[in-house]
Amino acid sequence: MLIIKDLRKSFSGSDKPLINNLNLAVKAGESVSIQGASGCGKSTLLSLIAGFERPDSGNIVINNLPIASINEENTKSIASDIDSFRKQHLGIVFQSFNLFDCFNAWDNIAFTARLKGNADKAYQVALMDQLGILHLAEKPLSQLSGGEQQRCAIARALVHRPSLILADEPTGNLDEASSDNVSRLLYETCKQAKTALVVVTHSSDVATKADRALKLHKGVLESTNADMA
Template sequence: MININAISKRYSHADAPVLNNLSLTVSDGNSVSIRGASGSGKSTLLSLIAGFESPDSGSITIGSQTLPFSSEKNADIFRRRELGVIFQSYNLIECLNVWDNIAFTCRLKGNSDDSYQLHIMALLGITHLKNKPAHQLSGGEQQRVAISRALVHKPTLVLADEPTGNLDEDTSDTVSDALYSLCRSLDTTLVVVTHSEDVARMATQQCWLRHGQLHSEPA
């Protein structure tokens, strides 16, 4: 379960806090979509949940782990074992091929599962790219590789920042269906930031972020 209790976050250059007394609860295995205007704090919220940043006030609990982490070592262990992150910028390792990029986290954990990796790649339509270097992929192909990498180690929590933002409509439908269905099958909690109404409506909870707080109805 994710339990976010009254967190606030302000950056020194901003006149107002980007997040202001924000709270959110997501049960294990459920999904929540978050929409909002550009600059409303959606990516900041994901960064706080992942522990990349710390709130100025309030608390975040993920399962039995309360953030901020007691050490960077514990943060790395948590992210490696429990967390899958789908970044807007992909963050692939350009010198590795598709297969090795996806397998990277599992190899760190020592629990590679080739058959499951092939299953995910097939769902996302990238099996034929297995041996292709990452730097030769299109933007949409890189995004599908990044999604596969986030899911392949069977995390308990996936954070997705615009997971279909660089995909055409048909591919977006295929990728979002696979993302939600895989998380359901693994009982994985999913938090999705998106501008797509179709992607957002697939979540068990829909939220809108405005004026630093989450709301259950659109603006």
């Protein structure tokens, strides 16, 4: 469902391309983790997949839709712009939860669902229940722990039934126990929803829970374990 072919990206001022003929294929419902040194281009890769950044060359295709040429004439009938593409196909989870502090847990998730034109109360209840936050629905965000807030952010990313979740260090602000719990729930919920998942993480514990653990090194993705490739 996600196919990246010969992707290249340089930022002006650097001599070597950050992403250098990178290839990746992720199947529907599959989870892939990406580790790598700070500054190697992990967040940039997620931005390219989400269409926030444009590649210098190469192709990114999600659900048969070419992201890199989304505004060009040939794809206009499928997705009129990159925002509608994101609304339909993508869910994003950040290190900082990016929730609305003035809303309670329920409204944070419901608001996003409405914004994406896909409000489904029963599905939201099921998701929040699965993530162990249904009993917190009425609580203001300010009264939730970091782990609870991140579980809200995961529910929010999944509530419109996207086919792909991109998570950039989703447990970066959590302690070890909470990180273990949140990452386990992230993988499980995506698997159950048959949503593909690409997780960038500095934590080996989080990375090894994925179906495939990869490392971004010198602009390409390598397997961290030959047996898992």
